[in-house]
Amino acid sequence: MTVRVTLLSPAMGAALREARFDDGDPLDDAGVRQARAAAGGLPRISAALCAPSPRCRGTATALGLSPASVPELRDLEVGGWRGRGLAELSAAEPEAVAAWLADPGAAPHGGESLLDLVARVGSWLDGRTDDDGRLLAVVEPAVVRAAVVHALELPLRLFWRLDVPPLTLTELTGRAGRWNLRCGRPPAPEPAPPVS
Template identity: 65%
Template sequence: MTVRVTLISPAMNAALREARFEDEAALDRTGERSARAAAGSVPPAGRYLSGPSQRCLRTAEALGLTARTEAALADWDLGRWRGERLDEVTAREPEAVSAWLGDPAAAPHGGESLRDLTTRVGGWLDAAPDGADGSVLAVAGPSVVRAAVVHGLALPVAAFWRLDVVPLALTELSGRSGRWNVRLGRPLRSAGEC
């Protein structure tokens, strides 16, 4: 059976504005306003999910979704770097940042490696978490969206670093385990932009 998985990246928050590694910061006012304005353009699905971060949960709520929290859609666990700015970590731990960026199996921060993230998200994707009509929509962090695309298209894990995911964009995967098609980055539109 063909499954349609639509991933919506969460709205803006302070961590994203400040170029910090994801932390538990919820949406800021602008992010919440943008998500509420885009609520009417969310496509229908048979099942609604959300990553467990406050940013994902508050985005789902602002979009008007009743979404079940899905642990497999958790943001990338960056261990002790969580909430810090990349430039600060780079100044303090240049070798660790270099290893993290260059080796998909490295986890110098004590959290999850890029390979582990991609494996976790890919396992969730391949389990075909479909709704009643073969579709699922999930609000998931940018790292989860990028990992899903890398897995879905069987790209080298390092391709993760070449994918950009903007707030409130749709990424659609259709197919089944081992055979996915991807449609990237369609923005949700506010009622006034249609």
């Protein structure tokens, strides 16, 4: 039997719209409307999960889900950069930003490195068993990237090359040690299973 982990990036929020690191803002009205409009396109699932951020919880609620919050699926912890924009940081701390973007082990913000993020998300992913069935997890884009990098054993430098638009599904199927990827599809109703 195969476990299916579908990662859904949350709806657009103020932090994403303003190109800044999330600082715990709730989902705004436009994001709620977008998520409600996508609700009919979710795949069949056996369990719903979400990251503990207000944006992920708000997206899950707007989708009509009652997910369990999973701390291991929290966003990249950016320490002192929380709430700040990348353009602002690049002007104020150009060396720190350059080091962070170039070195997966760097954490000049005082938070978590990409190495740490990928290890945390990968450990959670590899802990899934066949009994987990079809999981849907609403998680931040950095968590989607980390899961893909881990599952496909990609070089960490490719983390920044993976785009994860709001309200898109990334599907990993398989089991620990052998994952397949289906990425970037928008929520759309799945065809009904054949009647036998």
